[in-house]
Amino acid sequence: MLLNKTHKILILILLFRLISWFIVRTYFIADEYWQTFEISHLLAFGYGYKTWEWRSDVAIRSYLYPFIISLIYRLAALFHLDTASILINSATLFQTFLAFIGDLAYLKFLHGHKLIFLILLCRFTCWYTMYSSPRLIINNLEEILFIFSLASAKKYD
């Protein structure tokens, strides 16, 4: 098979993301479960716990992200695939997919940079990249969208 360098890097990154999705089985931060998982579950199945952040007289979180995850849950329920482990793993796989799209944008942003390989090496060997990226933490989305905006700002010239 003839693969050029970029393809090889992309396959390695994809592999890294999938391994990370597969091995992350630990607790990190309450917000992952209580601000995303739990709210998505409530939207899709009608039961779940709403913390004070979601009270209508407080309302300091947008429903956008849990709403998107709840669509995945509804799809799973449609095919009677809504076991807890399928729900959890499909949501984190979705997040992993977003992280990979973010990686593509990061490559685009760094394209032409002298140290691109070293920067990628720094990113993908950082313990936090592996630990955090498949988790449904809003900060991960922030990072991905930040990369998107940097990459699209490059088009300005």
Next chain:
Amino acid sequence: MIKNCSNDHYFDLISSSHSSSSNFAFHFFVSLSFILRPTSAIPFVIIYPYILYKTSNRLRVLIEAFLCFTLLNLFNICLDSYMYNQWTFVPYNFFYMNFFHPNSISSHYGINNLFWYFTNGLPMIFFYRLPFIYLGTMNSKPITILILFTIFIYTLNIHKEFRFLTQILPLLFILEANGIEWTLKKLKWKQFRWIIFLAFFVHLIIGIYFSLIDRQGQISVMDYLRKNIISKNKIDFLMPCHSTPYYNFIHRNDIELNFLTCQPNLDKNIKNYIDEADQFFLKPIQSLKQRLYSYNSTYLIMFDTLYNQVKDILEDEQGFYVKYILFNSHIQHTSRHGKMIYILEKS
């Protein structure tokens, strides 16, 4: 030589808009990010003026940004208002709660010192690789300014977490690479390259350890409950609030879950407020008796730290016995967390 590895020109690419081609995508991503978490606008407080300064068509950039921002926010106001059942603009509530609420809500989740991001936050992400970032700041000023500004704004909030740095990680890795490149040039590349690769490798081991092992019990306890508890049972999590996932990880509504809550003081009239979890851990034995009486739980979940304090009452007086013990972590994260998780059943 050092000048060559500068990536100042890199940052310029972002802002050198000499052509007047429109860039809705850029404004779209910034606005979407703002909707999801308003604080993500912080770096753009610098980036937007820079773009305006460099561009040849300021009015057009402004109009496009305004249109994008307004339309997306309108869409989100509709979604949130529908979900909350009343007119809701989340970013306004977010800023009010975090910065202007009289009870200083965010301090409820911990107060950290002024330089926390430099003494704790960044070291937690980079460990021994942090010096490379400091070295990397030498030859990439624009990126450094952007990072320092973002961290400075985050510093204004008394509650600090290292995950808040996630957004600027893509820039921090550029600094780190710059620092490594500079070091290798200074120290002669061939001699020290293996140390750098070893440094990378050890980080991966740390990543695997925290992903797979540290605090695994707080997740696997939910698997245990899902598979082993028959319906109509009442489970009480006597742990620091939100120490485990909840209904999503059980996906059954035939068992009742309760936990020690830790809602901040939202009432301006109440002074000396103590949340439920804090109150419980002040006098665990007394609180436990009261709680068992009012909730009538059939299962209790707790860390070894609490179990050791209350086991006599539970086993002799209340008729609970240890059904299962799960490994949680080698590191004890706080005095109320523990290395083991106990699952107790009422006999």
